Amino acid sequence: MDLTFVRETWDRVRNHLDKVIVGMKDTKEEVFAALISRGHILMEGPPGIAKTTLAKTFASLLDLEFSRIQFTPDLLPADIIGTKIYNQRTGEFETRLGPIYSNIVLADEINRASPKTQSALLEAMQERQITIEGEIYKIPEPFMVIATQNPIEIEGTYPLPIAQLDRFMFKSYVDYPKRDEYIEILSIHGGVEPEKLEKIIDRDEVLKMNKALDHVTVSKDMMNYIVDIIDTVSNDDRLEWGVSPRAALHLLKASKAYALMNGRDYIAPEDVKRMAYPVLNHRIILSTEALFKGVTSIDIIGESLKKVKVPI
Numbered sequence: 001m002d003l004t005f006v007r008e009t010w011d012r013v014r015n016h017l018d019k020v021i022v023g024m025k026d027t028k029e030e031v032f033a034a035l036i037s038r039g040h041i042l043m044e045g046p047p048g049i050a051k052t053t054l055a056k057t058f059a060s061l062l063d064l065e066f067s068r069i070q071f072t073p074d075l076l077p078a079d080i081i082g083t084k085i086y087n088q089r090t091g092e093f094e095t096r097l098g099p100i101y102s103n104i105v106l107a108d109e110i111n112r113a114s115p116k117t118q119s120a121l122l123e124a125m126q127e128r129q130i131t132i133e134g135e136i137y138k139i140p141e142p143f144m145v146i147a148t149q150n151p152i153e154i155e156g157t158y159p160l161p162i163a164q165l166d167r168f169m170f171k172s173y174v175d176y177p178k179r180d181e182y183i184e185i186l187s188i189h190g191g192v193e194p195e196k197l198e199k200i201i202d203r204d205e206v207l208k209m210n211k212a213l214d215h216v217t218v219s220k221d222m223m224n225y226i227v228d229i230i231d232t233v234s235n236d237d238r239l240e241w242g243v244s245p246r247a248a249l250h251l252l253k254a255s256k257a258y259a260l261m262n263g264r265d266y267i268a269p270e271d272v273k274r275m276a277y278p279v280l281n282h283r284i285i286l287s288t289e290a291l292f293k294g295v296t297s298i299d300i301i302g303e304s305l306k307k308v309k310v311p312i
């Protein structure tokens with residue numbers, strides 16, 4: 001199977017994203033890697049840096065069903081998954097599927113909803129299905145949640161429990177633009193509207209990319225490399241808990257996706273190194289002592305990558 005088409009598709013997507021969004025190179029890559037590897041992504045960062053705009057722009061390039069859920073404190077689980085509604089005319093109950101039943105779901109500002117509602121979202125993400133009054137509805141593939149949140153210190157928010165953050169393949173940290181990027185943002189503003197972009201990828205192509213992932217070769221050495229990284233991070237004594245096997249699986253899938261985006265059909269160490277940060281940063285629970293000293297999960301990942309021997 002020739003896998004180089006993924007790289008060509010990625011080039012096209014990147015070109016289109018660049019017309020609307022300045023910078024955010026890493027986040028753009030991670031959103032696309034999540035699409036290829038059937039993962040979900042959480043974008044975190046301060047207000048006004050185009051988290052929502054990036055999600056909307058990305059979705060508008062895909063010829064797929066898209067829905068947007070604005071998370072607020074009064075949002076209920078049924079507002080996400082759906083509910084049974086009584087039809088006066090027929091005298092019967094009908095199922096109304098909620099907005100999560102879609103291909104690309106923008107879950108905006110997820111940390112503003114109550115834990116109960118958050119958990120309805122996270123359950124659907126994990127199971128790739130919803131249950132309404134005992135009936136199961138499988139969400140059609142492709143299915144991808146792009147969530148956004150402001151940093152957790154902001155008032156009136158409910159931080160997501162770490163155990164639930166684990167459902168996201170990536171947490172992408174978005175920072176303020178650099179000076180020259182600010183200038184560019186001002187100059188392109190009012191240019192291309194995300195909704196007016198042409199659709200450049202259809203369902204079949206996404207499914208074909210998902211399949212391509214299974215054809216990426218992983219050598220024994222690379223498998224060991226991934227496990228060594230997970231081990232080193234987990235055994236760092238500044239951590240309260242280790243990272244899960246799910247994290248290792250996500251790192252493997254993400255690395256395969258990144259290899260494909262770079263036109264390769266095998267994983268190289270650079271893929272794993274690049275993906276280690278966005279895949280692991282939200283799964284690391286630091287000890288209180290480490291937090292007090294100002295250690296971050298990024299420090300832990302960086303130091304672990306330095307410690308582990310890179311296969312040749």
Ligand SMILES: Nc1ncnc2c1ncn2[C@@H]1O[C@H](COP(=O)(O)OP(=O)(O)OP(=O)(O)O)[C@@H](O)[C@H]1O
Pocket residue numbers: 020021022023024045046047048049050051052053054148149150177185
């Ligand atoms: N890097 C960027 N490139 C292009 N436009 C940008 C960039 N950063 C911000 N903008 C513009 O700033 C505005 C705010 O963006 P947006 O609403 O997507 O931010 P946000 O990160 O979702 O904010 P919030 O956390 O408040 O929801 C939009 O008009 C967007 O086009």
Ligand SMILES: [Mg+2]
Pocket residue numbers: 051052053108148
């Ligand atoms: Mg927003």
